[in-house]
Each structure stands twice: as structure tokens, then as C-alpha cells.
Amino acid sequence: MADATTEPLLTPTTDDDGAPFWTYAARGELRIQACTACGELRFPPRPCCPHCQSFASDWRRMSGRGRIWSYVFPHPPLLPAYAARAPYNAIIVELAEAPRIRLVGNLVATPDGELDSVAPERLRIGAKVQVVFVDVGGTVVPRWLLERP
Numbered sequence: 001m002a003d004a005t006t007e008p009l010l011t012p013t014t015d016d017d018g019a020p021f022w023t024y025a026a027r028g029e030l031r032i033q034a035c036t037a038c039g040e041l042r043f044p045p046r047p048c049c050p051h052c053q054s055f056a057s058d059w060r061r062m063s064g065r066g067r068i069w070s071y072v073f074p075h076p077p078l079l080p081a082y083a084a085r086a087p088y089n090a091i092i093v094e095l096a097e098a099p100r101i102r103l104v105g106n107l108v109a110t111p112d113g114e115l116d117s118v119a120p121e122r123l124r125i126g127a128k129v130q131v132v133f134v135d136v137g138g139t140v141v142p143r144w145l146l147e148r149p
């Protein structure tokens with residue numbers, strides 16, 4: 001197990017409901033759980049639809065486009081592995097297809113860019129972003145690029 005005090009937290013904690021998200025991410029696909037009874041998307045993944053209480057679901061592929069809904073720049077005190085990277089951004093993205101579905105991630109200048117590769121003054125609420133998938137230490141995670149860099 002990674003030492004959280006010195007190494008970044010890379011491995012997502014998965015369960016039966018959330019595992020498909022990471023399986024699709026590893027293929028470069030952003031998919032969100034959808035109810036097959038009423039069609040509503042839901043995130044985070046869970047067994048039962050909060051709209052109609054159905055347990056039937058599948059995973060719908062998203063365009064990967066969205067907008068920055070909010071953002072922060074974490075500053076120390078942070079875990080040592082993150083303090084060395086600060087200040088970096090953490091953004092919340094609302095998906096184009098479902099604005100009430102919001103994902104937390106990082107905005108980067110290029111798919112393999114560092115977490116601080118976008119200047120803080122470039123971030124603004126409402127900016128259009130596009131997902132990219134990046135292998136970080138063996139785990140493929142979604143990150144975000146500005147549509148208009």
C-alpha cells in the first residue's frame with residue numbers, strides 16, 4: 001500500500017458500483033451510470049436510481065465535454081506528496097450532457113502536463129473543457145483540457 005504521507009494517492013478505491021467507471025476510463029471512455037428504466041444519469045455510481053428506485057442500469061458514453069463549475073488552488077498544509085506540487089488546481093466539471101453531474105479533477109495544459117501546468121489566471125468558472133485520460137502510476141484517470149487553450 002502506498003504511504004499517503006510521501007506518495008500521491010493514485011489508486012482509486014473501487015467497489016462493485018464504481019468499478020465500471022474505472023474500467024471504461026482505462027479504455028479512454030468517460031461513461032456515466034444511467035438508469036435503464038427512466039433514463040436518468042447518476043453519479044457517483046450506486047445500485048438504485050434516486051429518481052425511480054429501479055436497480056436496472058447501464059453505462060452511457062459521454063462526449064467528454066463540460067464546463068468548469070468551480071475550482072480551488074490547494075495550498076499547504078497538504079500531505080507531503082502534494083505540498084511539493086502546490087499550488088495546483090482542483091476543478092469541478094459539470095458535464096455537457098448532464099450539468100448536474102459533476103466530476104472532480106485537474107485542469108492540465110497537455111494530457112501529460114503537470115498539475116500546475118495551467119496558470120491560475122487561466123481558470124474561470126464556465127470555461128469549456130474536454131476530458132483526456134492519463135496513466136498515472138498504472139491507474140488511468142480523467143483530467144481536463146481547456147477547449148480553447
Ligand code: ZN
Binds near residue numbers: 035051053
Ligand atoms: Zn430511474
